[in-house]
Amino acid sequence: MQTLPARLCLLLVLACCSQAVPAGNTDPEQLMRGATNDILTRLDASPQLTKNRAELIQLIEQEIFPLVDFTRAARLTLGHYWKGAGDKQRKRFISEMRRLLACTYSTAFSNYVGQKVEWLQPRWSADRNYVEIRVRILQNSGSPVPVAYRLWKNNGQWKLYDLVVEGVSLVANYRSTFSQRLQEHDLNALIDELAAHNAQRCGSGG
């Protein structure tokens, strides 16, 4: 139970293994399946990898994050506050979002204990530029956990911008959290707070 979100985040990470997938892909489901299989194979082959946070963060930075559209994720996370943010603030915010996700994902990786993934029918937007790849995480004990990866097609490439676990959207949830903070503080304070939070959680890494 305690590792559930981490395990679910793991799936996001597994889905983002861009180096294992050729650029210009046209099938987002195959993209996710391939990335997932690659990551699971790697973790199965090197179980000790899950015990070293620094190595996990390095793995995330090198092999996974290139698939994520951080700019879009950051824009969705800040909501209408994005429009009022300067370039420098946007860059800092995206940077801290990367660190935050690196911390979260590395924690998720550390909880991998051989869970299986069941692939369900994807859900497409009307214009087929957005897709929700839906899976169910089959745990060794307990009920399956529904997870959805939201991707969009940007310049012909599918990019991941959101993760939905048990119906809770990562970006929508963070947007709510940040929105509440931004009602009391300005964006620079929020970014400083986020940076301090990341440093506390993952040190200077990530």
Next chain:
Amino acid sequence: MMMIGISVAFVLAFTLFPCAALHLRPGKSRTRRDLVNTVTALAVRLVRRHGTATLGVFSALTVLGLAGMSLLSVENRFLDYFKESTEIYQGMVLIDRKLGGTTPLDVIADAPDGGKTRPSPPAAGFVEDPFAAEPGSNGITATSYWFNTAKLDQVDRLHTRLAELPHTGKVLSIATTIRLLRQLKDQDNVDNFFLSVLYESLGGGLRNLLIAPYLSPDGNQFRFAVRIFESDSTLDRDHLLADIRRRLTEEPDIDPEQVHLTGMLVLYNDMLHSLFRSQILTLGVVFAAILLMFAVIFRSLRLALVSILPNLFAAILVLGLMGWLGISLDLMTITIAAISIGIAVDDTIHYVHRTRKEFRRERDYAAAIARSHANIGRALFYTTLTITLGFSILALSSFVPTIYFGLLTGFAMLTALVADLTLLPLLLARLQAFGKPAPAQTG
């Protein structure tokens, strides 16, 4: 039921008893020197020769009784209702001292305005996202006032402050669940997203077990389930409840109207305090009713006022004794004064009625009192003794309030008897309650 019993006894006393008595052969009348005669004779001597001193003693006892009444308290321990040798006492002490307390207390805090002012989850803004409108996708942390990392830290802090109170035992809250999660896993992992996913992922059974007891479904009301050390002799419920309320309202964003205290501790505390208030009301009503009854029976308000004083004295003395002995008022002991006065008033009516009858013969207070003591005094003595012994049987109970009730009611009855045999005749004579004596007596 008591009224029915008394009514039946009344009817039987005037029907069955005379019928049965008709079949008995009358014995020879004889005068005996026994304990009863000694007591009644002593009472007559006190009235005749030491009237002023007797009044002084009664006055002093009344002052002492009033002083004792001011010490009366409703703070008592449920544990003390049972003897130490009983299984229930030993079980409660074990649970209380070893297993985190016995008396439950619920501390509930609402969101400001019941959460109505909680802002709606923000929109995604200008960025297109066809899936953004999914209901509930923001998670409960976006809509709940308390179930988010910022407020849960506050709840956790309050949890610690409640747990560190000397009279609180086990404290359970949503903070307990979150602490458990932090212990099981890397604590850094607990953020709003984690909490929202956790909330959704817990099935009905687990959510009912871990979250529902401490958080309302909308997350705008949380509850601390506290157990109090009932066996702690220093427990002052009023002070404890005030302290808990203060600790909550010292927190930012928690106003007094958001905090609610309930549960057995509050119920018990409120009950005892309402008992205390109702004690005054009950005694007032009892004496007013008796005064009215006396006024009707004796057809004299003055005589009614005089007659009620011995009963008032008995009530003051028994309550004063409870105060001096540190016996708290509870469900049983609260009724002692009213019940014992209700019974003891019989003696007063009998005595006043007889003495007035005797007075009318010679209009001589001293003679009337002596004759009343010699005949009706014996009846008063026996009936009071019988009732006192009857109540004393309750001393054999394992339930301590019942023991107090039996012994103290007996004490009140005996006090009323003494007052009826000494104070009442003194007052009747000195205040000339039946009118002026015959001229020959005044000189």
